[in-house]
Amino acid sequence: MNILILGSGGREHALAWAVMQNPKCDRLIVAPGNAGIALIAECAALDIEDGGAVVTFAEENSIDFVIVGPEAPLAAGVADRLRDAGLLVFGPSAEAARLEASKSFTKEICDAADAPTAAYGHFTDADAAKAYVREQGAPIVVKADGLAAGKGVIIAETVAEADAAIDDMFGGAFGGAGAEVVIEEFMQGEEASFFVLCDGSDVLPIGTAQDHKRVGEGDTGPNTGGMGAYSPAPVLTDAIAQKALDEIIRPTMAEMAKRGAPYQGVLYAGLMIENGQPRLVEYNVRFGDPECQVLMMRLGAQAMDLMHACAEGRLAEARVNWADDHAMTVVLAANGYPGSYEKGSVIGGLDDLPEDSFQMMFHAGTTEMAGKITATGGRVLNATARGATLQEARDRAYAMVDQVNWPEGFCRRDIGWRTL
Numbered sequence: 213m214n215i216l217i218l219g220s221g222g223r224e225h226a227l228a229w230a231v232m233q234n235p236k237c238d239r240l241i242v243a244p245g246n247a248g249i250a251l252i253a254e255c256a257a258l259d260i261e262d263g264g265a266v267v268t269f270a271e272e273n274s275i276d277f278v279i280v281g282p283e284a285p286l287a288a289g290v291a292d293r294l295r296d297a298g299l300l301v302f303g304p305s306a307e308a309a310r311l312e313a314s315k316s317f318t319k320e321i322c323d324a325a326d327a328p329t330a331a332y333g334h335f336t337d338a339d340a341a342k343a344y345v346r347e348q349g350a351p352i353v354v355k356a357d358g359l360a361a362g363k364g365v366i367i368a369e370t371v372a373e374a375d376a377a378i379d380d381m382f383g384g385a386f387g388g389a390g391a392e393v394v395i396e397e398f399m400q401g402e403e404a405s406f407f408v409l410c411d412g413s414d415v416l417p418i419g420t421a422q423d424h425k426r427v428g429e430g431d432t433g434p435n436t437g438g439m440g441a442y443s444p445a446p447v448l449t450d451a452i453a454q455k456a457l458d459e460i461i462r463p464t465m466a467e468m469a470k471r472g473a474p475y476q477g478v479l480y481a482g483l484m485i486e487n488g489q490p491r492l493v494e495y496n497v498r499f500g501d502p503e504c505q506v507l508m509m510r511l512g513a514q515a516m517d518l519m520h521a522c523a524e525g526r527l528a529e530a531r532v533n534w535a536d537d538h539a540m541t542v543v544l545a546a547n548g549y550p551g552s553y554e555k556g557s558v559i560g561g562l563d564d565l566p567e568d569s570f571q572m573m574f575h576a577g578t579t580e581m582a583g584k585i586t587a588t589g590g591r592v593l594n595a596t597a598r599g600a601t602l603q604e605a606r607d608r609a610y611a612m613v614d615q616v617n618w619p620e621g622f623c624r625r626d627i628g629w630r631t632l
Contacts, residue, residue: 216278218243221591224245226594228242263292263294277523281499287359300523308475321467325466329491334394335392350368350374357393360387363437381393399484399486399493403485404482405420407421408457408461413474415457416532419534421443421444421445422447424439427550429625434550447630541594542596543593544592544613554620559621560618565612571595573612595612595613
């Protein structure tokens with residue numbers, strides 16, 4: 213098969229790495245890709261949010277299967293355009309992608325499906341939002357309603373912090389994503405990520421992971437897109453995962469189908485778990501980043517077969533073959549992230565890193581200039597490894613980190629601390 217992956221981050225490098233291991237893949241193109249992806253696949257310059265351009269490119273290159281990585285093209289309806297053109301695609305329609313593109317829509321679906329989640333209010337003006345905060349008290353969670361690249365969530369410890377977050381959002385700090393705001397109850401417990409494939413009717417769990425959102429060690433500092441992750445997540449036991457399937461995910465899928473927007477693709481449920489009871493924090497309509505890196509490290513070549521079965525509506529016959537192993541990824545980010553940071557610094561030491569089924573350095577924000585790998589983003593590299601135990605995976609991941617020569621970057625040194 214000729215396969216096209218849309219995206220340019222660490223998630224897409226991990227997807228490309230897994231797909232390339234499958235003998236059914238004859239040709240792989242990633243658009244636009246990055247410097248790491250270019251070492252294992254073809255990269256192509258393409259506006260991945262322009263559905264017409266993606267369709268034309270896929271037809272000109274005889275593409276058999278398209279995998280959409282990030283949320284923005286899904287929200288823009290690229291999967292719809294591909295399906296309308298008769299192309300096989302992995303990823304939900306624009307209507308179904310509202311589960312991530314609009315937090316208030318997700319809350320409305322949860323209400324209709326009776327799925328347990330945080331109490332909330334939805335606001336289009338700052339005064340009403342602030343009045344709600346004063347009524348509820350702090351801590352409280354302030355969220356931009358739309359897509360904000362994983363950064364539009366503020367956990368406010370005080371009413372004053374919540375007011376400032378509301379002013380920032382309505383003031384344009386997150387662009388159009390903050391034109392509407394959702395304010396939620398602060399949920400106690402431990403957070404974990406649950407990943408399932410959905411083909412419109414059937415649901416197949418494919419793994420659990422735990423992300424580290426805060427920039428600082430000990431889970432301190434501002435939220436980021438994710439500073440590291442590991443899989444599986446011990447807190448998400450089989451019993452709790454089954455509860456989440458029965459009480460949250462399947463009712464959500466049934467409600468979406470009832471509304472004429474059956475969900476097809478990967479669904480990532482962020483769950484808060486307290487006293488054995490999961491509640492939904494949020495849905496994402498794509499693989500998490502950096503959770504995808506640890507899932508792909510554990511799934512390997514079968515990931516492509518599972519996504520293909522999902523796209524063709526064959527999930528009922530699909531099975532996941534899990535090894536009894538663990539994986540960890542450590543994010544190397546540019547100094548200053550998630551605030552302002554400089555681009556263009558040179559990264560050394562990458563050529564000597566091991567690359568096999570137990571350890572890979574996935575690139576996120578990189579490009580090649582004059583034969584050197586340079587940083588182009590906030591989160592730049594993902595040192596990813598697997599092992600028989602989480603400690604073994606951790607040791608391998610940090611051994612890779614220590615081989616990288618990049619004074620302009622940093623990482624957290626405590627990924628996996630909750631379990632270890």
